[in-house]
Amino acid sequence: xxxxxxxxxxxxxxxxxxxxxxxxxxxxxxxxxxxxxxxxxxxxxxxxxxxxxxxxxxxxxxxxxxxxxxxxxxxxxxxxxxxxxxxxxxxxxxxxxxxxxxxxxxxxxxxxxxxxxxxxxxxxxxxxxxxxxxxxxxxxxxxxxxxxxxxxxxxxxx
Amino acid sequence: xxxxxxxxxxxxxxxxxxxxxxxxxxxxxxxxxxxxxxxxxxxxxxxxxxxxxxxxxxxxxxxxxxxxxxxxxxxxxxxxxxxxxxxxxxxxxxxxxxxxxxxxxxxxxxxxxxxxxxxxxxxxxxxxxxxxxxxxxxxx
Numbered sequence: 177x178x179x180x181x182x183x184x185x186x187x188x189x190x191x192x193x194x195x196x197x198x199x200x201x202x203x204x205x206x207x208x209x210x211x212x213x214x215x216x217x218x219x220x221x222x223x224x225x226x227x228x229x230x231x232x233x234x235x236x237x238x239x240x241x242x243x244x245x246x247x248x249x250x251x252x253x254x255x256x257x258x259x260x261x262x263x264x265x266x267x268x269x270x271x272x273x274x275x276x277x278x279x280x281x282x283x284x285x286x287x288x289x290x291x292x293x294x295x296x297x298x299x300x301x302x303x304x305x306x307x308x309x310x311x312x313x314x315x316x317x318x319x320x321x322x323x324x325x326x327x328x329x330x331x332x333x334x
Numbered sequence: 335x336x337x338x339x340x341x342x343x344x345x346x347x348x349x350x351x352x353x354x355x356x357x358x359x360x361x362x363x364x365x366x367x368x369x370x371x372x373x374x375x376x377x378x379x380x381x382x383x384x385x386x387x388x389x390x391x392x393x394x395x396x397x398x399x400x401x402x403x404x405x406x407x408x409x410x411x412x413x414x415x416x417x418x419x420x421x422x423x424x425x426x427x428x429x430x431x432x433x434x435x436x437x438x439x440x441x442x443x444x445x446x447x448x449x450x451x452x453x454x455x456x457x458x459x460x461x462x463x464x465x466x467x468x469x470x471x472x473x474x
Contacts, residue, residue, distance in 0.1 A: 182360045183382040187389020190353035190365060190435075194390065195397035197346020198339060201405045209464035218343040223438055225347025226354070230443025233355030238444075243362030250363050251444070252431065257451050264430025265437070265455035271422030272456060273463025274415060278434040279427055280367040282420075283387055287395035288404035295413055296420040301375065303424020304368075308376055 179245045194284045197222045202276030202292075209273055354440050357386075366436020368427035412473065430456075 198204040198218050207216030242248055272278050277285075277296055285293045354365040361382075367390070374383035398404045427433040430452050432441060437456075441449020467473050 179361050180382050180385050182357065184385040184389045184392075186353045186357040186360075186365065187386040188393040188396070189349050189356070189389075190386075191390035191393025191395075192397050193346040193349030193353060193393070195346070195394040195402055197343050197350065199346070200394065201403075202408070203405075204339070204343075206464055206468075209460045210468055211461060212465060212469055216339075218339060221340050221343035222347035222350070223434075225344040226351035226439040227347075227442045229348055229351030230354050230439055231445075233351070234358065234440075234444045237355070237359045240359075243358070244360045246362040248362060249358070252364075252446075252448075254431075254448060257448060260429045261431070261448055261452055262455055264426045264428070265452040266459045267422045267426030268430060268433060269426075269456035269459025270463045271419040271424075271426060272434075273460035274467050275419035275423070277419070277423065278367075279371060279423065280390065280433070280435050282423075283367060283371070283390050284394035285405070286391045288398050290405070290407035292407045292411065292416060295416045296423075299417040299420025300424035301371070303421040303426070304372055304375055304428045305424075306421070307425050307428035308372075 182245060190280070191284045191287070193226075194280050195287070199278075200281045200285050200288075205272075205276040205278075205281075209276075350435070350439055351443070354435070354443070358440075364436055364440045366432050366440055368424075368433040369431065369436055372428060408474070410474075415467075415473065426456075 194200060199222060204216055204218050207214065208219035237243075237249075268278075275292075275296060277292075277300075279300065282293065282297055282300055286297075357363060357365040365386070367387075370383045370386050374380055374387060377383065423433075427436075430437070432449065432452060434453075434456070437446075437449040437452040442453060
């Protein structure tokens with residue numbers, strides 16, 4: 177119960193931060209990525225501000241035996257720099273560089289939707305499902321048992 | 335470039351980082367938006383991902399309601415290109431297991447080498463792509 181309330185409230189802070197930071201405005205995001213135009217360093221300030229806080233916060237939290245409302249910290253144990261990581265990040269960079277949207281702002285924009293969102297968001301969700309479908313097929317082709325759900329095994333992020 | 339825009343960017347970044355730290359400290363999870371979306375679509379626990387994403391929408395709505403400017407759409411932007419971009423963002427962040435929040439904000443914060451490689455890759459490819467799309471193909 178408490179963990180669900182925390183998810184809602186931290187999401188709220190996260191979304192407010194995304195909106196005030198300007199990251200839901202594609203002209204600000206692309207103003208950063210477009211070094212040949214009128215360069216806008218906003219994105220660097222957003223990332224710099226956020227990472228300063230997570231660096232300090234995670235450093236302190238890592239000393240704790242467990243999180244306040246759960247039995248253990250769920251962090252990816254993966255360490256290898258593999259092809260899915262690099263190819264996936266490159267594909268993300270292509271879509272981001274074209275559109276100016278990354279997943280967080282695409283969700284936040286549901287608060288003020290326009291025609292761009294109604295094209296981008298369903299396409300993005302299809303991308304997640306396509307990846308899942310290909311993963312299931314690959315596992316089936318390898319003759320293994322049913323694939324793990326994204327949350328039953330390693331957390332999928334970070 | 336107004337100072338105000340950069341101050342808001344920095345403040346927004348601190349809020350995003352603060353939310354990620356709170357979420358990790360209290361719930362023990364990484365606040366990576368792409369992973370949360372995958373959790374909502376395909377995971378076993380769907381309530382907290384739904385609440386987290388709903389919170390993001392509500393937080394942005396609050397900012398716009400308080401007078402913050404909502405973005406205006408680009409009316410001449412090709413629809414097919416936007417759809418292709420969306421597909422590429424969804425597929426790519428699922429494959430890389432993280433996006434700007436999971437690898438960028440959280441991964442760099444916990445000194446993950448994988449996340450550093452991911453962040454440099456999507457930033458570098460993003461810069462290159464924007465140059466090609468805007469200056470070689472003239473799409474703004």
